[in-house]
Amino acid sequence: MPELPEVETTRRGIESSVVGRVIEKVIVREPRLRWRIPKQLPELAAGQRVVQLRRRAKYLVFDLERGSMILHLGMSGSLRVLPATTPPSMHDHVDIVMDSGQCLRFNDPRRFGSLLWTDTDPLQHKLLKSLAPEPLSDEFNGEYLARAAKGRSVAIKQLIMNGQVVVGVGNIYASEALFRAGVRPRRAAGRLKRPEFDALVKAIKDVLNDAIRAGGTTLRDYINPEGNPGYFRQKLYVYERTKDPCRVCKTPIKHFVQGQRSTYFCPQCQK
Template identity: 55%
Template sequence: MPARTWRGACMPELPEVETTRRGIAPHVEGREIREIIVRQPRLRTPVPDDLADTLVGHRIGELGRRAKYLLMPVGAGTLLWHLGMSGSLRLARLGDLPRKHDHVDLVLEGGAILRYHDPRRFGFVDWLQGSPLDDPRLARLGPEPLSPDFDGERLYRLSRKRRVAVKPFLMDNAVVVGVGNIYASEALFLAGIDPRRAAGRISRERYERLAEAARDVLAAAITQGGTTLRDFVSGTGEPGYFAQRLNVYGRHDAPCRRCGELLRLVTLGQRASVFCPHCQR
């Protein structure tokens, strides 16, 4: 089951991680781990030395996701995966030779292999005992953008007296998780909000439109399999196709799809931001 390589230019965001979860879940849930092969333990968080001793012989439970973290219950704990900037989880079979940057294999009953690939090694796999939501990396996160806990009222309330630009405010994981650079750009375009505008100077009504736009763009991206990125492919080796519908991200100096004016590129919070100076105010 060889994985395809796909070229683009960003890191996996929430829809890509959710696409990965949905893609690999039918192939790994309920399967017993027969062997763990670690070729490169020096990831962002070092792979635990005793991972094989802890997990071999246990079955994988129902996969979950929190923000951009993939949660894999195994035995009395949880494997916590993060894809970093270039990571992917792919399905392989016994006999499929590992490629360069294939760092960790979970060999499952029936011959399937869950293979972690990460050229930059900014991702990780870690083992947590107890509830994963108590881990400091997850405990302070804001609500999921598709949950009832996220709405325009929350954005309005948390933004009062904030001078930070609205785009980095929307990308703050304490405000809401998973609205990364691509999807924040697209949501602000759909809501007609200039990404440079101070978060504290936006009305409740406009935040209601922004929250709805963020939900819509993320739901659409998940449905379509994520955004096509440089290194991202789904768990079955298929790339995402949401990039075909992007309105502003990556399109600076191109005409706005809505009004025809040239899109502009600025830097906000050390991230490139593209917007339409006519449609976004």
């Protein structure tokens, strides 16, 4: 599933091709995504200029002159910038055709993505208005995370993956950040000390920024807007490296299932 770095990589990759351009038309080949694409969306979007392209958590917000499109890549979705004359392939469900002669093509084999419309502030849309702070924002800091963890016995890895605490820290990046911070994933969140929260927040920001610079992490389906995989996987310290030697201390990496998700850690580097 595309996580925050993959979505941010997508945003940056398509931004120059859509912002400032006028949408000539929206072609919907398959409206039955996670939520059905609103029937009126093509008519509402056509003829409008894209004013800005934002990301909130794993949603992309296309702000037009009047209204906004809210897009989610789902589990297997991708966006490509292509010549509008390029014949569609299987699972190419939507084309947003620009006045440049290019189109933004949404491909989603599993159809768990979405494309919605709002006439009001998109950040107040029911899918976005209750989202927690962004992990790369100033609001997300050691003090905030310590407050969120106070008195809680939940494992620290599960806490930082909780979208009501912070958005966009997926399974891969949670494991990698905990390694960098030297914190074991099973530790009770409420028992960490303040310097550990500071170190963990810094590690989360560093891991996400490193992943964005590398174009994301490809495990199965994800490709960036140029059709290439993300390369952060080559820099992973623990994720999917069971029994491989730790890149720091050479101790074999361990694996266990936590909250129905695979967790990886170094028993020597993480305390």
